Amino acid sequence: MEDLFAEMRVRTELGTGAVWLPGFVDSVADQLLQHIHSLSQISPFRFMMTPGGRSMSVAMTSCGACGWYTDKRGYRYVRHDPMTGQHWPDMPDIFRHIAVAAAKEAGFPDFTPVSCLVNRYEPGAKMGLHQDQDEDDLASPIVSVSLGVPARFAFGGLLKTDPVRRFDLRHGDVVVWGGPSRLAWHGVSPVRETFHQQTGAMRYNLTFRAINLALFQP
Numbered sequence: 001m002e003d004l005f006a007e008m009r010v011r012t013e014l015g016t017g018a019v020w021l022p023g024f025v026d027s028v029a030d031q032l033l034q035h036i037h038s039l040s041q042i043s044p045f046r047f048m049m050t051p052g053g054r055s056m057s058v059a060m061t062s063c064g065a066c067g068w069y070t071d072k073r074g075y076r077y078v079r080h081d082p083m084t085g086q087h088w089p090d091m092p093d094i095f096r097h098i099a100v101a102a103a104k105e106a107g108f109p110d111f112t113p114v115s116c117l118v119n120r121y122e123p124g125a126k127m128g129l130h131q132d133q134d135e136d137d138l139a140s141p142i143v144s145v146s147l148g149v150p151a152r153f154a155f156g157g158l159l160k161t162d163p164v165r166r167f168d169l170r171h172g173d174v175v176v177w178g179g180p181s182r183l184a185w186h187g188v189s190p191v192r193e194t195f196h197q198q199t200g201a202m203r204y205n206l207t208f209r210a211i212n213l214a215l216f217q218p
C-alpha cells in the first residue's frame with residue numbers, strides 16, 4: 001500500500017494544511033541549483049553541532065534576513081552567519097517567488113518568507129523526526145523544496161508517536177505544511193547512494209520560513 005501511495009506523484013493532501021506538490025518547481029530547478037551554488041560561495045555549507053554535541057550529517061547554510069544555526073548554545077535563528085561574521089546572502093528573487101507560489105497553491109496566500117535554510121544531504125545523511133519550532137511565527141507555513149537525488153520523507157502528526165506516511169521526495173517536489181499541521185513531526189531517512197544528472201550523489205532541500213525579525217536583538 002505504502003508503495004502504491006509513493007508512486008502516485010499527484011498532489012496529495014497529507015493532513016489539514018499539509019500538501020505534497022510533486023514537480024511543482026520542475027521548470028526552475030536548474031536555476032535554483034545555480035543559486036544554491038552561488039550563495040554557498042558566500043556562506044559555505046557546514047556541519048553544525050547539536051546542543052548535545054553531535055555533528056549533524058546534513059550540511060547546512062542559509063539565505064535571507066536571518067539564518068538557522070545550532071551549536072552548544074542551542075537551536076536558533078541568527079542575523080549574521082557565525083562562520084563569516086557577515087550577513088547571510090540575500091534570498092534570490094526566484095526563491096521568494098516559488099515559496100510564495102507554493103504556499104498560495106497550498107492555501108496560504110499571505111506567506112512572506114524571511115529565511116531559507118539550505119540543506120545538503122550526501123549519501124547516508126539523514127534528519128531524524130522533529131518539529132520545526134524555532135520560528136516564533138507559527139501562523140505561517142513551512143515550504144520545503146527538494147532537488148537532486150530522491151529521499152524518503154516521513155510525515156506524521158502532532159504527536160511524535162502518531163503514525164507517519166512515508167514517500168519519496170524527488171527533484172522538483174514541494175511539500176507545504178501549515179495551519180493545524182504546522183507542528184507536524186517529519187524527518188528524512190538516510191539518503192541512498194544514487195546519481196542525479198544535476199547534482200551527482202547529493203540531495204538539496206530548501207525550507208522557507210517566516211520569522212518575526214522584530215523579536216531579534218540588533
Ligand SMILES: O=C(O)CCC(=O)C(=O)O
Nearest residue numbers: 117119132144188205207
Ligand atoms: O530535507 C527535508 O526534506 C526536510 C528538512 C527539514 O525538515 C528541515 O530543514 O527542518
Ligand SMILES: [Fe+2]
Nearest residue numbers: 130131132186
Ligand atoms: Fe524540519
